[in-house]
Amino acid sequence: MRFKNIVLVLLIFASGNAIAQNPWDNLAKRPSTLGLDQGFLNVSSSAFQIKLLKSSQTIAAMKPLTDTAFNFSPEKFLKMRSSDGAYQLGDLNLRIKGASGEWKKYSTATKRGMVVPLPVSGKVLAAAILNNSLPSDIPVLIERYWEQEDGVLILRFKIKNKSAADIEIGSLGIPLIFNNIMHEESLDDAHARNVFYDPYIGADAGYLQATRLSGKGPALLVLPLGKTPFEAYSPLLDDPTPRGTTFEGFYEWMPLTKANVETDWKDAQPWNTPSTLILKAGKSHEYGLKFILSPDIRSIEKTLVAAKRPVAVGIPGYVVAQDVDAKLFLNYKSAVESISVYPEGALTIKKLPALKSGIKAYQINGKTWGRATLTIIYKDGLKQTVHYKVIKPEANLVGDFGNFLTTKQWYTNANDPFKRAPSVITYDYDTKKQVTEDSRAWIAGLSDEGGAGSWLGAIMKQLVQPNAEELVKMQQFVNQTMWGKIQVSADSSKYGVRKSLFYYEPDSMPAGTYSKNVNYKSWAAWPRKEADNLGRSYNYPHVAAAHWVLYRSARFHTGLVTEKNWKWYLESAYYTSMAMVKIAPYYAQFGQMEGSVFLYILKDLKKEGFVEMAANLEAAMKKRADHWRTLNYPFGSEMPWDSTGQEEVYMWSDYFKYRDKAEVTLNAILGYMPTVPHWGYNGSARRYWDFLYGGKLSRVERQLHHYGSGLNAIPVLNEFRSKPDDLYILRVGYGGLLGSVANITEDGFGPAAFHAWPSTLKIDALSGDYGSNFYGYAVNTSTYLVNDNTYGW
Known part of the structure; x- marks a missing residue:
């Protein structure tokens, strides 16, 4: 199966005419200005085979000599991305303060011109003057050098003030263009060809790591040359390559950011103190990057030490x-x-x-x-x-979270036309109000991750810190709203799970039901027929988890659960699990978010002696696991590539002793779940589109500690428990575990994720799909005592 990019912004918000347009076709139709017809310059270092465009001397291909079949650069899309504005590795962005006192932007990618080659000798592989690709009024002369020194590939920029007056350069960005474009790639091809990259925004000690989707080596490390601090990591939003589910976007390494902080980032608190450069008349200054290889992901820190970083x-x-x-x-x-x-x-x-x-x-x-x-x-x-x-101390944090959910988010409108009360409903932390309608039906509909997230979080909180008052409300929700409304309670579809209780049908609802301030002209504003659909398998684990937690609360605590007995809840968890594969079989072929709950249910069925149910559930899950074993990378979902099915794929593969598939899955997780000295990125499993589905500020953006962190920490820490000498996976897994609760506010609100763009750097205001993240925390919270060979106790 090959997948095309879904430009989610268009799908959710645009008109029908806009949806019909293919942005990738539009990109390909743009005039090519990169000078592809001028040919290429092939050079090499001791680690890389490099192809440079003669016209621009930017990178066309960057292949490790240890595996020349692999390319860190998006060469496949070079022709499609050869128009003005499409960034290449070797470009430069800067802002210079003019005589008016305003910052003026310059970029070598905006309007292409032929570079002027410079003579090369010694360590220099290629060199050129870049000013033909810059406006004539720019007061600097920029030379770029590709070099090899001591086996290291170097990109060096020399910036000379050619004017008669001192100038201030308040922003400098070096675009980092690597192959994270998965447009029209199969899952197998994407894992073989593509990379994800994450920054350590650590000033002079900063670096970027580009890792393959497969988790295999080598990994690419980008290091500062001389004084080129990693001050900020900024998205290149003006690049015309369509961002969506198959392309997160490109970024730039920024050593100077004062101009940005004063303008488009003025409302955010930057990671690092902004800096600027005063360049004297006639003087020059240099910035640059180094490119080295680590043999594999686990060896990145050893490679850094060897590089004297x-x-x-x-x-x-x-x-x-x-x-x-x-x-x-x-x-x-x-x-x-x-x-x-x-x-x-x-x-x-x-x-x-x-x-x-x-x-x-x-x-x-x-x-x-x-x-x-x-x-x-x-x-x-x-x-x-x-x-x-x-x-806060975790016990306090969890207590605050439960209290917020069962007070501020507790919905009790008995006259609700959609019968959503009583429940824990989505919340807007900006307005401090419950969200009872949204253009995305599920957000206000108590289902899907984006609508079920709040009540799922409230239920899972009881697993680790049961509270009698909160459990009274959870029973009311499960027995009055979830059972019989979200979940079908009778007839042939019994135990099926609806996509949403909220829907948009103004002709069938009383006047005033829907606000005029909400834009319902969207595919996501489901009519009732779509909201009632039972075919989305991803909704079933939420409901199964709710039944399972109330089973455990009734079975292992006295007097906390009284409305039904523990047996009813465990049986309901079982029947919900089986209903998923029966009623929603298409998406059930993929790993589910929170799919590990089916394994926990199976184990409890066995402990309770429910032999027939346990056998049926195990057989159904084994059939799925057997299918995954036939695939190289069984990580499909509703999206072309995803980082959330790996949790369940690993857990069942491990359970059925399919170690080959468990290893493949773990390696893939390590490919998108880094460990770096930054709380936002450490253990933060890759996700970049769910702000569109579960956030208030809706855009394609690297999400910091989205629910992928908590869910992927489950298999990683499970692996560590079987390999307790592997400190690396403990650090990754624990980073994801604590990352899953890192965004909870001081008063207990659980947000969808944290916005990584330097213009924002804050939590999203919507609770959205956070509950899946807390699920990962609740089933996985643990303490480890380790005596490591390097770091001791």
């Missing part, structure tokens, strides 16, 4: 509860000159004895709730930032 390792990670003693280890040749914290007092740092290896050790304690940045200055002048999130 500072490496920070946080244990258990960078989400620090206020009652936890965390540790930070720094591995760098230079001694530490100073360590500071912003905001002041948010963290305390205590120096510990260095390890035998010479690695520096510190104890970190979180004091003030919220983001905190640790800035380390080394004696050689290098500046490193490590980004933390301080949270």
